[in-house]
Structures are given as C-alpha cells and as structure tokens.
Amino acid sequence: MRVLGAMIIAGAPSACSGSGIGGTEFKFDIPPTLFNAENADWLVADKPDNGKIVVQRDLMPAASGRPGAPMPQQSFERVAVAYLAKTGRACRINRSSQVVEQTWEFGYQCSARPIAKKQ
Numbered sequence: 001m002r003v004l005g006a007m008i009i010a011g012a013p014s015a016c017s018g019s020g021i022g023g024t025e026f027k028f029d030i031p032p033t034l035f036n037a038e039n040a041d042w043l044v045a046d047k048p049d050n051g052k053i054v055v056q057r058d059l060m061p062a063a064s065g066r067p068g069a070p071m072p073q074q075s076f077e078r079v080a081v082a083y084l085a086k087t088g089r090a091c092r093i094n095r096s097s098q099v100v101e102q103t104w105e106f107g108y109q110c111s112a113r114p115i116a117k118k119q
Contacts, residue, residue, distance in 0.1 A: 028054065035086075037079045040071075044083045051109060053080050057102040076104040084108065 032043040032054075041058035055076045077093055084091040095107035 032056070033083075034058070035079065035083050037082045038075055042079050042083075044079070046083065046087070048089075051107055052105060053084065053108060054099065054103065054105045055080050055083070056104075070102065073098070073104060077106060080104075080106045080108070084110070 028045045030045050032045040035042045035044045043056040043058060045054040057071055080093060089110045091108040091110040093106045093108050097105050099105050
C-alpha cells in the first residue's frame with residue numbers, strides 16, 4: 001500500500017478535522033493510506049490505539065480526472081471492514097459518524113486473536 005503525505009494537526013482528538021457535515025474541507029491528522037476497494041480509491045486513516053478509522057472517498061480519481069459519484073454510508077463501512085481485514089484484524093464496527101461529505105469516521109473493536117493477512 002502506498003502512504004500519502006498529509007497535514008498533521010497537533011492535539012486533534014480524533015483522526016480528522018473538518019468543517020462539518022456537508023462541508024468539503026478535511027485534514028487527516030495522521031498520514032492516510034490509499035486503499036482500493038469497491039472499484040474505487042479511498043483514503044484510510046487508522047488509529048488502532050483509539051479503535052477509530054476514517055474513510056474518505058478519493059473525489060478526484062487519477063484515472064478519470066472527474067469527481068466520483070456520492071456513495072452511501074454502507075460503502076464506507078464495507079471499505080473500513082475490508083481495510084481492517086487486510087491488515088490482519090477481525091473487527092466489527094460499533095459506531096459511525098459522517099465527518100464531512102464523502103468522509104466517515106468509524107469506531108471499531110477487534111477480536112483478541114488476529115487473523116492471517118491476505119496476500
């Protein structure tokens with residue numbers, strides 16, 4: 001996986017900072033990872049120590065150069081679960097909140113026993 005550079009926000013309480021639901025400004029406080037799932041590119045910032053993960057749709061995919069169509073919350077949740085599984089963790093989502101448009105934060109809890117990483 002390729003890691004992208006991001007702005008770091010000192011003292012931010014969660015994985016993100018934004019202008020509110022429906023807004024477009026968003027800054028990760030940790031470097032996000034580019035993750036491909038559901039035929040789209042996503043930016044994922046995982047904070048395992050806090051049990052939080054932020055999933056943002058790549059709004060300007062390089063392949064098309066056009067903004068992606070809006071996606072439902074369930075798509076973001078499936079991407080979060082797929083990302084956690086790819087990192088070798090069996091986790092379940094226990095809360096969700098929309099941060100800004102096309103960006104969701106999820107709380108999660110993982111089983112004590114990690115699953116084998118997919119190759």
